[in-house]
Amino acid sequence: MAYVNNVKMFVRVYELGSMSAAARDQRTSPAVASARIGELEKHLGVRLFNRTTRSLSPTEHGRLFYDGACAILDAIDAAEAKVMQASQSPRGTLFVAAPLGIGRRLIAPAVPAFKMLYPEIDIRLRLSDRIVDVMGEGLDLAFHLGPLEDSDLKIRVIADCERLLCAAPSYIAARGMPEDGDALIADKHDCLNLRFPGAREFRWSLQTKTGARAYAVTGPLESDDGDVLTGWALAGSGVVMKPRFEVAEHLASGALVEVAAATPPLPAQLACLTPSRKLRDPKVQLFTEFMVAKCREALTIAE
Missing domain, CATH: 3.40.190.10 (Periplasmic binding protein-like II)
Structure with a gap:
């Protein structure tokens, strides 16, 4: 089992390019990760990684061993799967x-x-x-x-989720009701945007009479947490785009109302991704x- 654990650690170090990242991935310490790689290198009689204080890269032996190591782990996974299926x-x-x-x-x-x-x-x-x-x-x-x-991930489509633009009645009372995407932009409505690493400018894809159109939207508030955006919308801070199921209770209570209904957002596909x-x-x-x-x-x- 120790050898298998060492191979697993090698594969994660190779794929993540970092001893500390691989240690976190395997729920252990960098010292243990380094020791496992050292044991594997001693067993094989070759160096698998070139290490400096600032970088880590696979050696030629490491690159050669990677494909075989993945095959070993795949074979173990397949064997375990058969046993679990048989044992029910x-x-x-x-x-x-x-x-x-x-x-x-x-x-x-x-x-x-x-x-x-x-x-x-x-x-x-x-x-x-x-x-x-x-x-x-x-x-x-x-x-x-x-x-x-x-x-290369296996994609299992679950459903197309209806989305809508919505805001609090207090926001609409203060800023007016935008009938469509054009009004949203022309009247410079405050749009609440979801920010994540690598996000470019914010564009909302809306359905118009002539087909889908991407609107460049702006606003003073953004967050990387979608529930924070919902909270801001409830507080009257702006317009938010959400899947209908996420705000259904707020729509039912009247705490949020649909806006720009003439140009609703395109549905968002919900899927499950598996290696x-x-x-x-x-x-x-x-x-x-x-x-x-x-x-x-x-x-x-x-x-």
């Missing part, structure tokens, strides 16, 4: 990521029911509105809302199927 008792830990709104309203509420069905599967749920690196962060699966870039090597893992399959069903059920109720 999947176990282990799942590392899952989701945006804050999706995680809090759709995924987290369903986790206890999943745990009751599969008590030997533990869930580590990470919530953030930033764009996650599924492979780089060692995740088993991640939920994503919005456009997807081309990748290809995880597809055979029974616990990943079980969790995916369970959450896809629960998400679709919740979205139907909410919308």
Whole structure:
């Protein structure tokens, strides 16, 4: 088992390019990570990484060993999957990521029911509105809302989520009701924007009579937390774009009202992303199927 752990550590160091990052990924210390790499190098009789105080890079031997190391781990995963399928008792830990709104309203509420069905599967749920690196962060699966870039990840589409623009009655009383996207821009409405690393200028894609159009929007407030934006909208600070299910209760109570209804936002696709090597893992399959069903059920109720 020690050798397998050393190989796992090598693969993560290779992929992340950092001993400390790999240590965090494997829930251990940099000293342990370095020791495992040292043991592996001693066993192989070669140096796998060139190390300096400021950088780390694989040697030629390290590059050659990487593909074989991945094949070793894939073979172990496949063997474990067969055993778990045969035993009908999947176990282990799942590392899952989701945006804050999706995680809090759709995924987290369903986790206890999943745990009751599969008590030997533990869930580590990470919530953030930033764009996650599924492979780089060692995740088993991640939920994503919005456009997807081309990748090697397996994509399971869950639903197209209706979105809308909304604001508090107090904001509309002060600034007026924008009928469409053109009015939103012409009247310089305060738009509440979601900011994440790498975000470019803010553009809202709205449906017009002539087709989809991207509106460049601005505003004095932005955050990397979607729930913060909802709070600001409730306080009368501006217009926010949200999936309908996230603000359904506020719409029902009248705390928020739809604006620019003549040009609603394009729907956002909700999907589950899984590394290809995880597809055979029974616990990943079980969790995916369970959450896809629960998400679709919740979205139907909410919308």
